[in-house]
Amino acid sequence: MKNRYAGDHDNGAVPSFLLTKPIYPMMPKILVTRFSATNSEKLFGNYQRFGRNTRIMDWIDKKSLLLATCGAHLTGVDADEYITRSTAGPGAGGPGSFFLLENGRRVRLCVDPGSEVVCMHHGGGAVTCDLAGETFSATLEKPGLHCPRQAYITVTESCTFSCRYCSVPKGRGRKTKEGIVALIESVLSSIDAISLTSGVLKSIEEEEEYVLSVVRDIRRFSLPIGVSIVPTPAGPLRMKEAGVYEVKFNLETATDALFSMICPGLSRAVIFDALRESVPLFGRGHVFSNIIFGLGETDEELATCMRSLAETGIIPILRPLYPAAALASLKRPGAERIKTVFLMHRDILSRYDLDVSAARTMCPACTGCDLIPGVDS
Numbered sequence: 001m002k003n004r005y006a007g008d009h010d011n012g013a014v015p016s017f018l019l020t021k022p023i024y025p026m027m028p029k030i031l032v033t034r035f036s037a038t039n040s041e042k043l044f045g046n047y048q049r050f051g052r053n054t055r056i057m058d059w060i061d062k063k064s065l066l067l068a069t070c071g072a073h074l075t076g077v078d079a080d081e082y083i084t085r086s087t088a089g090p091g092a093g094g095p096g097s098f099f100l101l102e103n104g105r106r107v108r109l110c111v112d113p114g115s116e117v118v119c120m121h122h123g124g125g126a127v128t129c130d131l132a133g134e135t136f137s138a139t140l141e142k143p144g145l146h147c148p149r150q151a152y153i154t155v156t157e158s159c160t161f162s163c164r165y166c167s168v169p170k171g172r173g174r175k176t177k178e179g180i181v182a183l184i185e186s187v188l189s190s191i192d193a194i195s196l197t198s199g200v201l202k203s204i205e206e207e208e209e210y211v212l213s214v215v216r217d218i219r220r221f222s223l224p225i226g227v228s229i230v231p232t233p234a235g236p237l238r239m240k241e242a243g244v245y246e247v248k249f250n251l252e253t254a255t256d257a258l259f260s261m262i263c264p265g266l267s268r269a270v271i272f273d274a275l276r277e278s279v280p281l282f283g284r285g286h287v288f289s290n291i292i293f294g295l296g297e298t299d300e301e302l303a304t305c306m307r308s309l310a311e312t313g314i315i316p317i318l319r320p321l322y323p324a325a326a327l328a329s330l331k332r333p334g335a336e337r338i339k340t341v342f343l344m345h346r347d348i349l350s351r352y353d354l355d356v357s358a359a360r361t362m363c364p365a366c367t368g369c370d371l372i373p374g375v376d377s
Contacts, residue, residue, distance in 0.1 A: 060371065062102075064339040066107050068332060070109070071114075073113050084143040084146055094111075095112070098140055150192070150193045151193075152366070153196055154199070155211055155214060159201075174198075184218060192224075193226065193365060194221065194223050194226070195228070208230075208232050224245035224361050229249075237281060248362050249271050254301045258296065258297060289309055291316050292319050293318055294333040299341070311352055313352075315354050317363050318341050320332060341371075345373055
């Protein structure tokens with residue numbers, strides 16, 4: 001039976017190179033899906049129409065297209081104060097990114113001079129963007145640290161593991177607790193939360209202990225603290241006792257089979273157990289897990305994964321693949337697939353009465369990289 005959400009996108013087959021290609025680091029590479037006005041009209045037929053020649057995309061269609069395109073050419077008045085540069089994840093080491101705000105809703109775009117999406121900065125954060133034949137006005141948001149309204153800090157900027165989507169280098173080291181405090185103090189007037197993520201410098205256990213020591217040090221700021229690391233079995237309780245407000249442990253993939261290929265050496269079962277154990281500690285809707293889609297999973301596999309999280313009170317965060325590192329040759333999901341996944345996500349969260357808008361920290365509070373039910377809709 002055809003999935004009722006399915007569009008004319010890839011059939012979900014696992015890319016053959018995942019089964020044969022050796023694991024090795026590669027330089028990040030942004031693959032941008034190009035769209036013309038004609039192609040976008042084929043994808044989106046539900047423009048609101050005002051007058052014979054005016055087409056206005058609704059926000060879901062617009063953000064789907066922007067996320068699929070991934071980047072934009074930011075031109076006009078110098079906008080360097082609005083650009084943030086990642087030190088973790090697939091975007092690490094890239095040219096940077098910026099955040100657009102339209103009517104209180106946010107999207108993050110990579111700086112890409114070759115993109116067909118053009119954002120003209122007129123000064124003071126005011127921009128006019130051309131997207132698939134439509135022009136709209138938006139505002140550039142100044143980031144706190146990494147994203148708006150948060151100090152989102154990578155504690156350890158290297159990792160002993162070799163997750164194939166990730167560009168974090170080995171041997172880069174970690175921030176000192178004093179350095180982290182200073183970073184937070186530098187943006188304190190412009191943030192509402194602190195979020196910590198980290199690679200693994202020596203071992204999962206040692207990393208957790210160090211991050212918890214950081215948490216104890218930064219409680220002085222009296223802001224909600226979110227933590228996203230590879231957890232130990234005892235991690236959730238230890239984090240709660242240390243003063244963490246929300247946690248995000250990433251399953252990364254829709255299936256165990258994909259996880260074993262994408263994140264060799266890590267245990268998806270341990271991560272899943274830590275997520276389940278976190279719900280009674282932090283509460284329904286305050287435990288999260290990023291799931292990357294576009295790795296070859298089917299829509300049904302993705303829906304099954306989402307349901308398995310949501311039914312226990314965990315909010316899945318659906319992240320379109322950013323082709324980088326050892327996955328640089330893959331294609332980023334198109335706008336139609338991004339919208340299809342969003343509709344699945346929205347229905348599942350509604351069915352289990354989970355509200356992402358209550359999140360205070362990390363990715364679900366930022367919303368820049370993903371379509372988030374209840375925030376974007």
